[in-house]
Amino acid sequence: MKITRAPFVHTDKTVFSHAAEWLVAIVPVIIWAVFMFGARVITICAVTALFSIGFDYPVRRFILKRVGIAQFDPMTGIYGVLTAFMMPVSVPLWIPMIGAALVVVAKNIRIIRAKRLFNPFVFSATVLHVFFSSQMTAFTRPFAYFNAFSFSIDDKLMESYRVISPLQYMADGSVYEDGVFAQLYGFASGNIGEIAVTAMIISVIWLCARKQGDFKSVVAFLLPILLLSLALPTDDAESEYYAYSILLSGGICFISVFAMNERQTVPLTQSGRIIFGAVGGIATFLLHRYVGGFEWGYVVILVLNVISPLLETVTRPKALSAKES
Amino acid sequence: MILEFPGGARPSDRTRLGKKEIEYINGCSATCIKAESDRELVCEINRQVLRGTLIGRNGETPVYSPIAGIFRGVMTLEGIEFFVVTADGSEGEEVIFAPETRPLNELDFEDIKESAKKFGIIDTRSGIPLWELLERAHGNCNRVVIDGTETDSLSAINYRLSIEQAKAIVGGAKILLKASGAIKCVYAAEYYRSAAFNAIAEYATDEKIFALAQLDEKYPYGDFALMYALYVKKLNKNQTALDEGVLIVSPETAIALYNSMISGMPQLDRYITVCGDGIKNGANLCVPRGITLRDIANTCGGLEDGYFFAEDSLFSGQPVYGAVYDTTHSLITVNPEERIPTDCISCGECAEVCPVKLLPSEVLAGDGRRLFGHCIGCGACEYICPSNIPLLKLINKEAKK
Numbered sequence: 001m002k003i004t005r006a007p008f009v010h011t012d013k014t015v016f017s018h019a020a021e022w023l024v025a026i027v028p029v030i031i032w033a034v035f036m037f038g039a040r041v042i043t044i045c046a047v048t049a050l051f052s053i054g055f056d057y058p059v060r061r062f063i064l065k066r067v068g069i070a071q072f073d074p075m076t077g078i079y080g081v082l083t084a085f086m087m088p089v090s091v092p093l094w095i096p097m098i099g100a101a102l103v104v105v106a107k108n109i110r111i112i113r114a115k116r117l118f119n120p121f122v123f124s125a126t127v128l129h130v131f132f133s134s135q136m137t138a139f140t141r142p143f144a145y146f147n148a149f150s151f152s153i154d155d156k157l158m159e160s161y162r163v164i165s166p167l168q169y170m171a172d173g174s175v176y177e178d179g180v181f182a183q184l185y186g187f188a189s190g191n192i193g194e195i196a197v198t199a200m201i202i203s204v205i206w207l208c209a210r211k212q213g214d215f216k217s218v219v220a221f222l223l224p225i226l227l228l229s230l231a232l233p234t235d236d237a238e239s240e241y242y243a244y245s246i247l248l249s250g251g252i253c254f255i256s257v258f259a260m261n262e263r264q265t266v267p268l269t270q271s272g273r274i275i276f277g278a279v280g281g282i283a284t285f286l287l288h289r290y291v292g293g294f295e296w297g298y299v300v301i302l303v304l305n306v307i308s309p310l311l312e313t314v315t316r317p318k319a320l321s322a323k324e325s
Numbered sequence: 326m327i328l329e330f331p332g333g334a335r336p337s338d339r340t341r342l343g344k345k346e347i348e349y350i351n352g353c354s355a356t357c358i359k360a361e362s363d364r365e366l367v368c369e370i371n372r373q374v375l376r377g378t379l380i381g382r383n384g385e386t387p388v389y390s391p392i393a394g395i396f397r398g399v400m401t402l403e404g405i406e407f408f409v410v411t412a413d414g415s416e417g418e419e420v421i422f423a424p425e426t427r428p429l430n431e432l433d434f435e436d437i438k439e440s441a442k443k444f445g446i447i448d449t450r451s452g453i454p455l456w457e458l459l460e461r462a463h464g465n466c467n468r469v470v471i472d473g474t475e476t477d478s479l480s481a482i483n484y485r486l487s488i489e490q491a492k493a494i495v496g497g498a499k500i501l502l503k504a505s506g507a508i509k510c511v512y513a514a515e516y517y518r519s520a521a522f523n524a525i526a527e528y529a530t531d532e533k534i535f536a537l538a539q540l541d542e543k544y545p546y547g548d549f550a551l552m553y554a555l556y557v558k559k560l561n562k563n564q565t566a567l568d569e570g571v572l573i574v575s576p577e578t579a580i581a582l583y584n585s586m587i588s589g590m591p592q593l594d595r596y597i598t599v600c601g602d603g604i605k606n607g608a609n610l611c612v613p614r615g616i617t618l619r620d621i622a623n624t625c626g627g628l629e630d631g632y633f634f635a636e637d638s639l640f641s642g643q644p645v646y647g648a649v650y651d652t653t654h655s656l657i658t659v660n661p662e663e664r665i666p667t668d669c670i671s672c673g674e675c676a677e678v679c680p681v682k683l684l685p686s687e688v689l690a691g692d693g694r695r696l697f698g699h700c701i702g703c704g705a706c707e708y709i710c711p712s713n714i715p716l717l718k719l720i721n722k723e724a725k726k
Contacts, residue, residue, distance in 0.1 A: 005718070007704040008659040009336060009639035013711040015670055070667035115671065115690075212672075264671040268684055309690075317682045319699040320331060320559045 019074035021210045026081055028199035033192045037089040038145030041192050044096050045084040051100030052080030059108055079103045079120045082258055085193020086125035086251065090138045090161075092152035098132075099124045115312075116264040118305050122255075126298040139165045139189045165190040180241065183248035194254045204257040213261040216270065220277030221256045221284075222247060228285045246288065255284070255297045265305040272308075272315035280304050326539070327516045330550040332680040333543035334705045335478075336639070342481040342600055342607050343518075347489055349611045350624055356391045356615035357407035357648035359383075360399045364406070370398040374410060377420030377591060381408050386454040387445045391593040391613035393418045403646035407615065424589035429503055434463050437504035444585035446592045450575040451565075452652040455582065462505040462572045469507045470555065470566070470573040471498055473514030473521060474546040475598075476637035480655035482598040485609045486576045487514065487521035495528035495535070497579025500586065502534065505572050513538040513555060545640050545703045548573060550680050562701060575654070595649055599625050603632025603658030615648045621656060632658045640704035664713040675706035675716060685716045693723020 033041045056076040060066040083099045102124035109117040129136045140146075144161040146153050165188070182188050186196045193200075207213030229246045233239035246252065260266065260277055267273050280300050287296035304311075361383040368380040374390040381388045381399075390396065390410045397409040425432070425440055442456035450472060451458070471494060473483045487494060498510045512525045516539035529535035540546070540554055548566045551573060552558040558569050566573045581592040595614050600607040605626025612621070622628040634645045636653040645653060675685040681699050685706040688696055697720050706716045 005644075006635070006638065006642050007640045007708040007717070008635050008642070008657070009708060010662075010664065010713070011334075011709050011711070013674070013709070014713075015667055015711050018670060018672060018711055066667065068665045070665055073668065075670065263673060264669075268671060268673045268676055268686070312684070316684060319683055320553070320681045 016074045018212065019078055021207070021212045022075065022078045024210075025203040025206045025212070026078065026085075026193075028202045029085060029193045029196045030081070032186055032196035032199040033085070033089075036142045036186065036195065037140075037192060038143075039148035040089050040146045041084075043093070043148045044087060044089065044091065044192065045081045047093055048084040048096040048100045048103070049077040049080035051097050052076045052083075052103045055101055055104040056107070059104060064108070073107070076104070076107065079107060079124075082121040082193070083124045085254065085258075086121065086191050087128070087136060088139050088191055089146065090140050090153045090158055091135050094151075095128060095132060095135055099128055102127050115309050116305075118302050119259050119262050119265040121262075122259050122298050122301045122305075125295075126302060129295065129298070137165075139163055139191075141189055142187055142195075163189045180244040180248055183245065191251070191254075194251050197248050197253050200253050200257045204261075207257070207261055212263075213257075214270070214273055217260050217266065217273035217277040218256045220274040221260050221281040222252070224278055224281035225252060225285045228282065229289075232289060246285070251295045251297050252284070255280075255301060259297075259301050265301075265308060267308050267312035267315060269312055269315040269317065272311040275311055275315065276304055276308065327541050328513075328538055328554040329541035329543070330546075330553040330680050331682055332678045332705060333541070333545070333550065334640070334678045334708055335543045336708075342479075342598055342609055343484055345481070345485070345607075345609050347482075347485050347596065347609045347611050350613070350616070350620075353392060353412060353613055353616045353620040355394075355409060355411045355617050355620070356613050357400070357402065357409050357617060358388055358391070358615035359650060360388075360406040360408050364399065364408075366398065368396045370396060372396050373413065373415075375415075375418045375420050376593060377422065380410065384454075386442065386447070386456070387591070389420075389445055389591045389593060391615060402648075405646065407648060419590075422589035422591065425586040429499060432500075432503065434459070434504050434506070437500055438463075440586055441504075441582060444581075444591040446578065446581045446585060447651045448574050448578045449581075449595070449652055449654065450573065450578065452650070455574075455578060458567070458572065458574070459501075459504045461567055462507070464506055466505040466507045466567065466570050466572045467509070468556075468571045469498060469501045469505060469510040470551065470571055471510065471512045471576055471579055472546070472551060472573050473512055473518070473525075473576055474540060474551070475515070475544075476546075476642070476654050477544060477639050477657065478542075479600045479639070479657055480598040480637070481600075482596050482609050482654055483514070483576050484518050484521050486580060486596055487512075487518070488524045490576070490580050491521075491524035492528050493580040493583040494576045495525065495579075496587075497581070497583035498529070498535070500582055501572065501574065501579065507572065509534055509536060511536045511538050511555060513540055513551065515540055515542045517542060545638050545705065547701070547703065549701050550703075553680070562699060577654075595651070595653070597621075597649060597653055598655040599658075600655060601632070601658030603629045603660060605629075612649065614651070617648045618645060618656070621649065628658060632660050635659045638704070640708050641702055666713045666715060669712055669714060672711060674709045674711065678705040678709045680705065685720065686714075688716060688719045688723055689714070691723070693720050696720045697723065 053076050061071045103120045106118045106120040106123035140161040141163045184197050188195050208215045229243035230239050233242040283300045284297040363384045365382045374396045376393050378390045380390050380396050393415045394410045394412040400409045438456045438459045446455040448455050473487050549560050552566050577596050598609050634656045635642045636645045
């Protein structure tokens with residue numbers, strides 16, 4: 001299509017440059033995860049990313065009938081890596097492959113107002129958690145480096161390194177006893193990307209600085225969790241300690257940094273995003289506190305994804321130009 | 326204080342022509358002035374005319390020959406009709422008109438309106454004859470705004486005019502104040518055009534009637550954006566600033582009015598910037614009204630293959646055919662590039678740049694008709710879209726369904 005009408009000029013930004021910003025954002029997390037869990041992290045990330053791209057291309061080309069450069073969605077690989085971040089390092093490699101397929105399914109479901117129905121990486125991780133719970137919750141202690149290329153980890157070897165994640169500690173009302181600094185610096189056990197809290201702080205600063213992220217919606221998600229956990233501590237912990245443990249546990253940080261800034265599944269409007277974040281934060285805390293046993297933040301995000309178009313409509317700003325008569 | 330409007334985009338390629346003085350081009354091979362549907366021929370076809378000879382009328386507005394040559398009548402080019410005069414080599418000969426000799430305080434609205442009509446002055450910002458604008462403004466106007474903003478970041482003609490013809494701009498503004506009955510005149514331009522502000526301030530010394538407004542450097546500025554930036558007034562899509570009591574004219578219009586009153590010469594010249602990558606020597610030019618694009622291209626060293634001229638704005642301008650129109654301030658050379666649209670990534674950039682605070686990507690959800698009701702067609706959303714989605718086209722298309 002030759003352009004013979006205005007606008008005759010176009011910004012330098014492309015979908016590829018947007019994806020590049022995200023790629024930069026996930027690099028600190030990958031580096032920390034490799035330091036903590038070894039080279040197998042790279043294998044898992046590569047498998048999910050490459051399989052996501054591999055599954056997505058035929059869908060875009062033959063089902064969605066995209067042409068030319070539009071046959072490639074550069075965010076697909078990023079979603080794949082983000083899915084890998086939500087897996088423990090001990091997963092057999094067929095799990096990332098299934099995760100990649102789920103990413104492609106979720107990213108191409110658009111029902112309401114042409115918006116994506118579910119966050120692809122949260123959807124993928126949630127489904128994997130439901131159907132492959134034992135593999136997805138097999139956490140190992142930090143610095144237990146496994147063979148990067150073995151398809152699966154030997155069960156006996158696995159058992160000698162298995163530990164409980166902070167979220168699993170807190171599921172029954174206990175507190176995580178290794179201390180919040182272990183969580184903050186990322187020396188806790190858990191999923192590949194979710195333990196790297198400091199790295200994720202760097203990521204969110206980058207995303208916000210590059211206008212890929214929205215600081216207000218991140219705060220909108222975290223603040224209710226902080227306030228509610230201060231107000232409703234467990235019986236055997238000081239309220240501050242409990243609050244910080246919750247804030248730095250499991251997927252809370254991950255959700256606030258990556259899921260809250262996945263633009264296709266959150267409202268476009270600023271106020272919509274704040275409502276999305278605040279409701280998400282409150283619901284996540286309450287489910288964690290009173291139900292437990294699962295990373296409820298994932299479920300909350302998926303439910304909010306579905307109502308995101310509605311939130312967008314409700315919070316749509318009033319047009320400055322009065323409608324023509 | 327820097328004034329701004331919501332949204333807007335900031336193209337990175339700021340003009341390089343701001344330092345180039347205006348070059349005066351007297352000769353050209355032909356001129357083509359748009360003929361309206363209510364046109365009337367006054368001059369015989371194939372008759373020799375001087376610069377300033379009355380050749381026809383568009384309604385009540387006289388059309389004068391901008392060059393000496395042969396009047397060829399009305400011709401059609403790309404579906405547009407033009408009064409055509411071809412040069413015959415007799416450059417420099419012109420009709421002598423009587424200037425206005427009375428001082429400004431002795432002139433009233435009717436005197437100024439008749440002068441504007443007699444001299445065939447067109448407001449180059451709106452394309453409306455100035456006498457018509459004055460008629461609408463008289464008694465309904467409390468502000469005159471001289472719009473010194475450029476139509477695009479590449480253009481520099483208003484800036485150069487503000488520096489080189491500040492006296493005429495201020496003089497023209499005083500005449501407009503008198504004719505419209507407005508109480509104050511505002512000169513508005515992008516904040517970094519300090520040389521223009523200094524030049525205007527040298528002549529606009531009466532702070533009771535003159536004010537300078539520094540605007541943010543973003544585009545596009547039109548009635549909607551200017552009215553919001555200056556007065557926080559929201560215009561309807563089909564409303565003009567005059568409906569809100571503000572007469573906005575270009576610096577060139579003020580200059581044309583002032584010069585015509587002083588010298589007695591009708592508006593025979595136009596001021597334009599010629600810019601873009603497709604032209605060898607970009608320039609700020611004073612050219613005969615209706616000069617052909619071929620003459621412009623030759624003056625500027627030739628138009629490169631594959632490029633064409635678009636007028637005014639890279640965001641919302643249109644391709645120009647044949648000649649420089651009365652509303653053209655800048656001719657931008659454009660190379661039609663291939664853009665393949667892909668899926669919306671919901672980055673929200675389109676919503677961020679929309680001056681009307683719409684969510685343009687809603688057109689993808691079939692909400693185009695509602696959007697069209699508010700959209701001012703500035704093109705900023707389509708400019709910024711990283712997915713290359715033709716948002717403006719889709720909004721207009723949805724509305725036609």
